[in-house]
Amino acid sequence: MNGPSNIPRRAWQRRNLRRDSVVAGSSSAPKSHKQAWKPQIRGWQRSSGQERGDETDSAFGSSLSSNSESDSEFDGRAPRRMALAARSCRSQKRSNVSSADSDSGSWSDSCSDIDADSGYGSIEQDLDDTADFYDDLLAKFEIEGPTLADHGDNTKKMIQEQEQKWYRFCKHRKVDPTETIKQCNPALFKLYLVWRVRNSRIKKESTVMTYWKVLSLIYSNQTASWMREDVLYDVRNWIHTYLTPTYGLDTTKKEKAGIFVEDLAVLLNHHWIRDEEVFAHERLRVQLAANLILAGATATRPGALIGQLCYEHLEFQLFPPLKGDQRPRVVLKVNLERIKRSGGKSEPREFAFREDDMLLYDPLILIMALSFADNAFLNEFKNSEEIYKLIVPPNSDRIRLRWKGEWLKRPIFRDVELSDGMVQVSLTKALQYRKERHHLIRLGRSIGLAKALEWYDLRRGSGKKLNEELTAEERNKIMGHRQGDSRVYVMYYMSTFIDADCQSICFGSAPQHDLVHLAGRLLRHGDAPTALTDQQKFEVNQDPKLVKYRQKRTRALQQWKWQGYRSREEAEGTDMASRYDHYKKKADCLGKRLKAERLQRAIKDFHDLIHVEEVNRQLNGVKPSSVLVPPTVKYELPERAQVAHLFSKAADSINRDRLHKLRMQLLGIFAIGTSNGNMLPLVVLITTAYKFWTVPKILPATLPVSMPSIYRQQ
Numbered sequence: 001m002n003g004p005s006n007i008p009r010r011a012w013q014r015r016n017l018r019r020d021s022v023v024a025g026s027s028s029a030p031k032s033h034k035q036a037w038k039p040q041i042r043g044w045q046r047s048s049g050q051e052r053g054d055e056t057d058s059a060f061g062s063s064l065s066s067n068s069e070s071d072s073e074f075d076g077r078a079p080r081r082m083a084l085a086a087r088s089c090r091s092q093k094r095s096n097v098s099s100a101d102s103d104s105g106s107w108s109d110s111c112s113d114i115d116a117d118s119g120y121g122s123i124e125q126d127l128d129d130t131a132d133f134y135d136d137l138l139a140k141f142e143i144e145g146p147t148l149a150d151h152g153d154n155t156k157k158m159i160q161e162q163e164q165k166w167y168r169f170c171k172h173r174k175v176d177p178t179e180t181i182k183q184c185n186p187a188l189f190k191l192y193l194v195w196r197v198r199n200s201r202i203k204k205e206s207t208v209m210t211y212w213k214v215l216s217l218i219y220s221n222q223t224a225s226w227m228r229e230d231v232l233y234d235v236r237n238w239i240h241t242y243l244t245p246t247y248g249l250d251t252t253k254k255e256k257a258g259i260f261v262e263d264l265a266v267l268l269n270h271h272w273i274r275d276e277e278v279f280a281h282e283r284l285r286v287q288l289a290a291n292l293i294l295a296g297a298t299a300t301r302p303g304a305l306i307g308q309l310c311y312e313h314l315e316f317q318l319f320p321p322l323k324g325d326q327r328p329r330v331v332l333k334v335n336l337e338r339i340k341r342s343g344g345k346s347e348p349r350e351f352a353f354r355e356d357d358m359l360l361y362d363p364l365i366l367i368m369a370l371s372f373a374d375n376a377f378l379n380e381f382k383n384s385e386e387i388y389k390l391i392v393p394p395n396s397d398r399i400r401l402r403w404k405g406e407w408l409k410r411p412i413f414r415d416v417e418l419s420d421g422m423v424q425v426s427l428t429k430a431l432q433y434r435k436e437r438h439h440l441i442r443l444g445r446s447i448g449l450a451k452a453l454e455w456y457d458l459r460r461g462s463g464k465k466l467n468e469e470l471t472a473e474e475r476n477k478i479m480g481h482r483q484g485d486s487r488v489y490v491m492y493y494m495s496t497f498i499d500a501d502c503q504s505i506c507f508g509s510a511p512q513h514d515l516v517h518l519a520g521r522l523l524r525h526g527d528a529p530t531a532l533t534d535q536q537k538f539e540v541n542q543d544p545k546l547v548k549y550r551q552k553r554t555r556a557l558q559q560w561k562w563q564g565y566r567s568r569e570e571a572e573g574t575d576m577a578s579r580y581d582h583y584k585k586k587a588d589c590l591g592k593r594l595k596a597e598r599l600q601r602a603i604k605d606f607h608d609l610i611h612v613e614e615v616n617r618q619l620n621g622v623k624p625s626s627v628l629v630p631p632t633v634k635y636e637l638p639e640r641a642q643v644a645h646l647f648s649k650a651a652d653s654i655n656r657d658r659l660h661k662l663r664m665q666l667l668g669i670f671a672i673g674t675s676n677g678n679m680l681p682l683v684v685l686i687t688t689a690y691k692f693w694t695v696p697k698i699l700p701a702t703l704p705v706s707m708p709s710i711y712r713q714q
Contacts, residue, residue, distance in 0.1 A: 146224035148220075148224060149217075149220070149221075151217075158214050159214060159217055159218060159221070162211060162214040162215060162218060163218055165196065165211075166215065169192050169196075172195070181215075181218060181222055182219075182222055184223075184227060186231045186235055186238075189212075189215065189235050190235060190238055190242075190243075192215070193208060193211065193212060193235075193239070194243065196208070196211060197243065197247050197249075198247075203249065204251075204252075205239065205240075205243075205244045205249040205250065205251045206253075208239055208243060208244075208249065209239060212235060212236070212239065255496070256460055256493065256494065256495045256496065257451055257457050257460065257495065257522055258457055258458075258460035258461030258464055258495060259453070259457045259458045259460075259461040260461045260464075260465075260521065261296075261461075262521065263461070263522060264296050264361075264461075266447055266524075267443060267444070268289060268292060268293075268360050268361075269360065270443070270446060270447045271285070271289055271292075271443060272289070272643055273633070273644040273647060275443070275446060276633060276634070277442065277443075277446070278636050280423050281416045281423050281424075281425060281674075282637065282673040282674060283370070283414075283416070283425050283673070284416065284431075284439070286369065286670050286673070286674050287366075287370070287413045287414075287431060287436075288436065288439050288443070289366055290366040290370070291305060291306055291413065292458070293361055293362075294353075294363055295458045295459065295462075296458050296462050297351070297353065297462070298334075298336070298351050298462070298478070299458075299459050299466055299479050300336055300339075300479075300480070301339070301340055301459065301480065302433060302436075302437075302458075303433060304336045304338050304339050306413065306431060306432075306436045306455070307411060307413055307430035307433060308336075308411070308430070309336075309412050309413060310408065310409055310410060310411050310412065311407045311412055312403070313336070313337060314333070314335075314412065315332070315333045315400060315401065315402075316332055316371075316387075316400075316401040317331045317332075317333060317401070318330055318387070318390055318392055318398060318400075318401070319392060319397070319398050320392045328391070328392055328399070330355060330364060330388070331354050332352070332354075332363065332364050332367055332368075333350060333351070333352050333353075334350065334351045335348060335349075336348060336349050336350070339480055340480060347480065349477070349478065349480070355663070357656075357659060358650075359659065359666065360647060360650070362663070365663055365667050365670065366670060367412070368384060368387075368671075369667050369668075369670030369671040370412055370670075370671075370674055371403075371412075372384065372667070372675075373670075373671050373672070373674040373675035374407060374410075374675070376403050376404055377404070378401075378402040378403055378404050379402075383668065384667045384668065384671070385664055388660075388664075410427060411428075411430040411431070413430065413431040414428075414430060414431055415429045415430065415431050415432065417429060425674070433455075440453050440454070440455060441453055446530055447524060448527065448528035449523070449524050449528070450523040450524070450525075450603060450604065450607045451522055451523070452600065457522075460493050463489065463493050464493075464495075466478055472486055475489065476488075479493075497520040499517060499520050500516065501513050501516045523607060525606070525607060525610055527606075528603055528607065529599070529603055529606055531599070532595060532598060532599055532602065536599075537595070539598065540594045540598050541591075543590070543594055546590050549583050549587035549590060552579070552583040553580055553584050553587055556576050559576045560576040560577060560580070563576070637673075639669050642669060643670075646662050646665055646666050646669075647666075
């Protein structure tokens, strides 16, 4: 009998001899080795003809069938028993084979050299061990059952929150939550969604749809299967036709506004020159500007950038200078690894940033300043000028600036903390997205925007520019859209405003694209309110629910004082302290929400009325002044005036050497201002460090500042 072509003939003959020995030594073996092995394992069958070369397993299967036929059939309910029985049969087979080998005599000896040379002897010796390994795996997989989906952290958090709501609903209904959801009763799911709407502040239909999708994920986790299509179809249509009209849910979609380069210029100019906000530490101001620039240039999701970038994701590289220049060309490589997963996978993206002649947009100044503030460079640079004096050797294409080992895993954008009564930059605490979002909203309101800014507005604006300049495939790659078409971009990132001169396209008239683009930008007015008035604060404090929470908080405070406790720390662990904490948290959260809603309403009312009032003034003969008096900005720290002055000078400078000097001065100020130093107050660090950085004389802390012409809104 000839074996397969890929097995030597004599090795194949030896295997047949062993097979015949097994057949002869087993009383229950079939007469023909071609008899099929047909164990019933979840309806799966295999014949010997399907795997022709595996005669050893075929013989084992025949013995197994005859020995265990009277006992019970193998099925998925007894995986461990099947593995043990298989192992027993292989042990019996090994003993028979050993006996047959001893009888074979010279034939075995003559084949030993062939086995050693061909390697098939060692393979046959390991066949039984390999079979044991796969039997164990089979038993393990049978016991484990179906594999559940590997959700991301945010999805797991949403599922956990929704499970808590589902358990509360089932407790109210006095039913078991697990068994109830497994029933997959659409009527019960509808009842749950009604209960959610009636017992929460849900106002939008899209919110209900999100809760329903998460509930279907909970069902999938409990049953290890997808929810039936008819149930999904039923509940989805019911939400649109019954729940939304019955409870007046809002069906409008959130405005998909975009922050374009002109808006970013206004934001950054105000941030550095005109903003009077006092940050807990000036590092937070530098980090906000860096996040704005990186988010605007990469069109990335904010979750991949804010608080996620560590030093190991950044690298400065120096390349040979341009012809006629002495300084190396510096590049910052940014590797965004913590990208949102799609299809269970996360695909990192790497960007390269170079020096920008518009210093306001230059991320290298800010990132390098933060690196100097942390003393994170592996090489001991005295100042940034030493980096620009480095020379790329002729036998290398670049020089890479490496980080110290202890800084690789630390985030570069970090939050502050209190240490010995001083505000200090934390070494390990990453800047939270929620905090940076609050900074962005405040900055947008300070320039008079009608909309509360979001980080995704930057992503939409940059995505539009990428969509105009790149192919759809390149845009999807940069923005992290794994679909092969533009569905995701059209659905979530394309604005409802058509940013095109349709008149010029359809009628052939002279195009005015700039005017159409201006009409689509965010609405802004410099006199818009940025904070609540005293009257508006009084209205918020009179909210009945807020008054109730504060009364209960005060009552708990009085109770522990009556018991002799003089402070909250002394009352720790008592019921009175727990009630005080509970109602204090309730009052604080509600107060913040009411103030934010009242301020947003005041901003909306202002933008609705201000233009009516402006038209009335001009109809009455009062024309607006063509020249606005620059506001007088008073800075809390003297270096703020210096930074404002340097950025103003850079806006009108085109000489590269002059720009380099301004860049070095800005980098020096930022590096000192963003470090913890020797725990002295920040103003002391700044004022005592100017001699080291050879910064020109500090301007007065009170400085009239006007917006450079290049940053003015058209």
